[in-house]
Amino acid sequence: MPHRAVISASQSSDSFVLLKLGNPAEADSEADEELEVDYVFAATGYRRNAHEDMLSEVRDLLPEENMKENKFPVSRDYRVCYDEEKVDDKAGVWLQGCNEGTHGVSSFLPEFYVLE
Numbered sequence: 334m335p336h337r338a339v340i341s342a343s344q345s346s347d348s349f350v351l352l353k354l355g356n357p358a359e360a361d362s363e364a365d366e367e368l369e370v371d372y373v374f375a376a377t378g379y380r381r382n383a384h385e386d387m388l389s390e391v392r393d394l395l396p397e398e399n400m401k402e403n404k405f406p407v408s409r410d411y412r413v414c415y416d417e418e419k420v421d422d423k424a425g426v427w428l429q430g431c432n433e434g435t436h437g438v439s440s441f442l443p444e445f446y447v448l449e
Contacts, residue, residue, distance in 0.1 A: 340365060342373065384431050393427075394419045 340353040350373055355365040388405060394415045399406050405428075406414040412425040 339373075345369060381431060384428055388413070388426065391415075 335380045336356050336358065340355045343351045345351050349369045352368045352370060352373065352379060353365055354368055360413045363440075385403075385405060392400060392405075395405065395418045396414070399414075407428055408414055411428045413428065415425075
């Protein structure tokens with residue numbers, strides 16, 4: 334159900350969840366719809382820096398200045414920029430946009446799931 338925002342949620346008399354959904358791009362409240370569901374799951378724990386924990390054992394392969402800053406620098410193609418004297422240029426790790434603060438694959442993950 335794309336382009337929907339949860340306007341309100343309440344419990345029905347028979348213990349279902351009543352969701353009032355609307356399109357945030359439209360101001361017309363008559364276009365809002367009500368949906369009765371069994372469960373609502375809120376996925377609020379996504380971290381954009383999970384790659385730092387996953388790559389912690391190869392942190393010492395970063396350039397010295399980045400080790401001090403505790404950051405994994407990436408090139409335009411999302412390849413982690415390891416120290417060229419420590420890592421062969423034929424080897425590499427590419428991140429799939431998870432390191433981006435404002436865009437990338439992580440921005441398209443839904444904030445909540447509705448199961449009917």
